[in-house]
Amino acid sequence: MAVRELWLVRHGESNGNVAATRAEIEGLEVIPLDARDADVPLSDTGREQAAALGEWLAGRRGTIDTYWASPYLRARETLALALAASGETTVLVDERLRDRELGILDLLTRTGVARRHPDEMARRKHLGKFYHRPPGGESWADVALRLRSFLREVLEGPGESTMMVAHDAVVMLLLYVLLPLGEEELLAFAGEHTVLNASVTHLVRADAGWELVEFSDVAHLQREGADVTAHPGSPDVEPA
Template sequence: MAVTRLLLIRHGESEGNVAASAAERTGAPVIELDTRDADVELSPVGREQAEALRAWVDSLDAPVDEYWVSPYLRARQTLSLALGGQPASPRTIVDERLRDRELGILDLLTTRGVQELHPEEATRRRHLGKFFHRPPGGESWADVTLRLRSFFSERLEASPATVLVVAHDAVIMLALYVLLEMSEAELLAFASEHTVRNASVTELVHTDDGWKLMTFSSVEHLAAEGADITTHSGDDDVAHD
């Protein structure tokens, strides 16, 4: 067995997304969120987005053979609602290597907050670049890449043909980096022009020439179901995905 089709879905809008956007909009230094990142729930809009995924899943031209999901609550809620509220099946693999990027001391800080409270980290990030900057206590994109390489090396040859993955903005971006064999420059150029929207679908298909990107961040299913389309970027160090 081997995976030949990957359907990568970002979780629906979360309460963290809403709080982070509100803090950035008002210029607050700190994002008002009491829940730890792993336990952040979907917002009401996020639940509607996740429910809108159900019709899309039902319309797929081939059945999903296996589900991979981040252990974070917002990702598990998205998958559950997309499957009609069904409990996780034996075909569902929950793996911590699919969790969101950890921001360490920059967690819950806005752009203003980083500049005011940790200006040295803003300077280090400018020097090292997005891919290699690791906030104290947190992870760089390179660190997330290492855990994804570990996960893919274990699962891509062991799992069946069609797999649906529910995870986070950074995880989906870095899955493209790994599977499409991008360079750092290619990844950063792509990320600067593209955002993984909430509850969007990105499709990769394996061919004789390797993995090919078929669809990126599609939200046609949301529009078809009348669900709101939200773009909360998790691309910056200060964002809360």
């Protein structure tokens, strides 16, 4: 039985999101964060957002067949907290849903990238956002490649409805693969839209292919009184 409905969720606000935003505002070169990216937990606000997501899920109990999460702690925590009251215990984790890896630019702010790696800024300008691969890291095209591999397995089922909890770049690139979009279409969409923390993006599969029903919906956060937060993407790209 093929999957015909997808719910794509960005993790709730993380301590890394908060630290990165503060570092950008203060003009720091390096984000003051001790944990590796995979181990960064949710902030207090992120936990509230995950609980609000859980209220949203409670109204859809029994309608989502499978739950997938990025192996990164902030994604797993978001899904675990959201499912805490539902009795659902089966969560599948796949490393292909992990966040984009930044290599030598990891933990650098935009100021830090400009001062420490001006050559990479120039190379990124030449190659463009989609194909620029920081040394030791991934381009958006690299992430899309691993997501194609993931989808080939997941979209064959089991079940007809699946939720994936991952990261802003992953949500954007799933849209790129599924709708599908070209490079220019993706960059134009990403330039005008933000994947908010704990937001829900909804797609359905029709005869002509996948259709986007709702993008980055946060009505569930507003109903439950949780803060709506948007944090910029990685420092070698414009916010997306």
